[in-house]
C-alpha cells in the first residue's frame with residue numbers, strides 16, 4: 562500500500578502548553594505545507610518560542626497533536642530523534658566555531674557524527690568538497706571560504722550557521738529572528754536566501770521586523786496569548802483590527 566500523498570508537512574492540532582497553570586500555548590492549531598515558508602509574528606509572550614520548542618521536542622505539550630509528514634507524532638519523540646527526522650533549528654545567536662575557517666565549519670557540519678577532530682584531520686572526499694562548494698554558494702560565502710568564522714560580520718555568521726544546518730539536509734528549518742542586528746542589505750539578502758531555501762524545504766521564521774516579513778512575501782500567522790489571532794497574506798493580517806490592537810498598533 563502506498564502512503565497517502567499529503568501536502569501537509571507539519572500539523573499542530575489543539576496544542577496546549579501550561580506553565581504552572583499559565584497557558585503559553587492555548588489550543589494552537591497550524592498546518593504547514595511541504596516547501597512552504599511561514600512567518601510567525603505576534604507580541605512578546607504570544608507563544609512563538611514555545612511553539613518552536615514544542616516542534617523540536619524541547620517542551621512537551623500538555624495536550625494536542627504534533628504530526629510530521631502525517632505519520633510521526635513529535636510529542637512522543639525526544640530532541641535528537643526529532644532532529645534525525647529532518648527538523649533543524651537556528652537560534653538567534655549564531656553558534657559557529659570562530660577559530661575555524663568557513664570551509665571547515667561546513668565540513669564539521671557535514672561530518673557531524675564523526676566528531677570535530679577526526680572530521681578535520683581526515684581528507685575530504687570529492688563528494689564532500691562538492692557539497693561544501695554548493696553550500697558556500699548557497700549562503701553567499703564562496704569568496705570568504707578561507708577566512709576564520711570569527712572575522713565574519715554578524716549577518717555572514719548567521720548565513721554560515723544556516724549553511725551548517727543545510728548540511729544536515731533538513732526537511733523543515735526553524736529560524737528565530739534571523740534579521741535581528743542585521744544591516745538593511747543583510748536583511749534583504751537573508752530574505753532572498755530563505756526564499757531560495759524554501760524552494761526545496763519548508764521554513765518557519767519567527768520575526769518581529771515587519772520590513773523583513775514583507776520581503777519574505779509569504780503567508781503570515783499572528784499569534785496572541787498562545788493561539789492564532791490571524792493568518793493569511795501580510796496585507797490582510799496587518800489590516801486586521803485585533804492584530805493592530807495587540808501588536809502592530811502599539
Ligand SMILES: Nc1ncnc2c1ncn2[C@@H]1O[C@H](COP(=O)(O)OP(=O)(O)OP(=O)(O)O)[C@@H](O)[C@H]1O
Nearest residue numbers: 580583584585603604605606607608609610611612
Ligand atoms: N519555562 C517557562 N516557565 C514559565 N513560563 C514560561 C516558560 N517559557 C515561557 N513562559 C511564558 O510563556 C509565555 C510565552 O512565551 P514565549 O517565549 O513562547 O513567547 P514569544 O512569543 O516567543 O515572546 P518573545 O517575542 O518575547 O520572544 C510568556 O508569558 C512566558 O513568560
